[in-house]
Amino acid sequence: MTERVAIIGGGKIGEALLAGLISAGKPVKDLVVIERSPERSAELVDDYGVRVSDDITDAVEGARVVFIAVKPDAVDTVLQKLSVTDDDGELERVTVSLVAGIPTSRYEAALQAGSPVIRVMPNTPMLVNEAMSAVSPGRYAEDDQVALTVRLLESVGKVMVVPEKQMDAVTAISGSGPAYFFLMVEAMIDAGVALGLTRPQASELAVQTVKGAGLLLSESGLSPVELRAAVTSPAGTTAAALREFERAGLRHAVNEAAFACAEVSAKTARRVEVEGSGQGVQRGVETASEQQ
Numbered sequence: 001m002t003e004r005v006a007i008i009g010g011g012k013i014g015e016a017l018l019a020g021l022i023s024a025g026k027p028v029k030d031l032v033v034i035e036r037s038p039e040r041s042a043e044l045v046d047d048y049g050v051r052v053s054d055d056i057t058d059a060v061e062g063a064r065v066v067f068i069a070v071k072p073d074a075v076d077t078v079l080q081k082l083s084v085t086d087d088d089g090e091l092e093r094v095t096v097s098l099v100a101g102i103p104t105s106r107y108e109a110a111l112q113a114g115s116p117v118i119r120v121m122p123n124t125p126m127l128v129n130e131a132m133s134a135v136s137p138g139r140y141a142e143d144d145q146v147a148l149t150v151r152l153l154e155s156v157g158k159v160m161v162v163p164e165k166q167m168d169a170v171t172a173i174s175g176s177g178p179a180y181f182f183l184m185v186e187a188m189i190d191a192g193v194a195l196g197l198t199r200p201q202a203s204e205l206a207v208q209t210v211k212g213a214g215l216l217l218s219e220s221g222l223s224p225v226e227l228r229a230a231v232t233s234p235a236g237t238t239a240a241a242l243r244e245f246e247r248a249g250l251r252h253a254v255n256e257a258a259f260a261c262a263e264v265s266a267k268t269a270r271r272v273e274v275e276g277s278g279q280g281v282q283r284g285v286e287t288a289s290e291q292q
């Protein structure tokens, strides 16, 4: 893998990609991050020894693949800058968006005519080379560009190629999915503390349980239904717990959550357009800790 790769946006997902590619053996000299926050840039330089620039035009020069990992609201600004950069013609640079909710058509319309674009929905387990990335090629992406993108993403996890119309559903399952599990683990730890365990004890028990259960799911070849049945003894402890989950409507809650997630994804492009045109809309209320 000697292709030069540029990552625009060195936040959580940009860092996950950077860390994953480096740990998968990609030489740091073939990587560049474009990050506008000086504090964030300094962190990335310290932690990874990677070149970080705040100048898109300069940094993407010579890059075969340009990943975009900024928030949806920042995409148009990035595209304006990218649209006036020169990809030398020979490099056949491909723009790969990791951004939720913005269709390839928007990139294709903003970039130079015929620019190849690929849309990806990754997730943060990329940090530990266990990402699930869904890939949708845009209309001008060539097979070799899709293959290169898949190869890069396969070095940091699994890859599934899907039609772009499935991206909102994918986001609702694998893109946002890790957060659902972190919430579940938080709740398990709190329950353990309520039952008298110390918080470190409850954390270790819950985290190792989720890790082991995840490995069983991916490696045993058994379905979640079969694995759950194997834990559940007749009239036993697990049956009592599961009955409470069913009574509380866990399945319904997961379904509603996934639909809410997909809906926000589907409306993102329109929201960005409206907010970008100065007619900002009030979104849902975030807690202070979620505002980053």
Ligand SMILES: NC(=O)C1=CN([C@@H]2O[C@H](COP(=O)(O)OP(=O)(O)OC[C@H]3O[C@@H](n4cnc5c(N)ncnc54)[C@H](O)[C@@H]3O)[C@@H](O)[C@H]2O)C=CC1
Pocket: 008, 009, 010, 011, 012, 013, 014, 034, 035, 036, 037, 040, 069, 070, 071, 072, 074, 077, 078, 098, 099, 100, 101, 121, 122, 123, 124, 175, 176
């Ligand atoms: N966090 C996650 O679990 C996932 C995020 N995504 C997508 O990845 C994208 C990034 O998300 P996060 O990493 O969570 O956000 P983040 O806010 O942590 O990172 C975005 C970074 O981009 C930088 N930035 C913004 N405008 C820039 C510009 N013009 N030039 C250079 N740098 C710029 C910001 O300073 C920030 O460091 C989003 O579009 C999101 O939809 C997709 C899948 C999972």
Ligand SMILES: O=C(O)[C@@H]1CCC=N1
Pocket: 100, 171, 175, 176
């Ligand atoms: O919450 C978000 O909007 C991003 C997209 C998928 C995961 N995180």
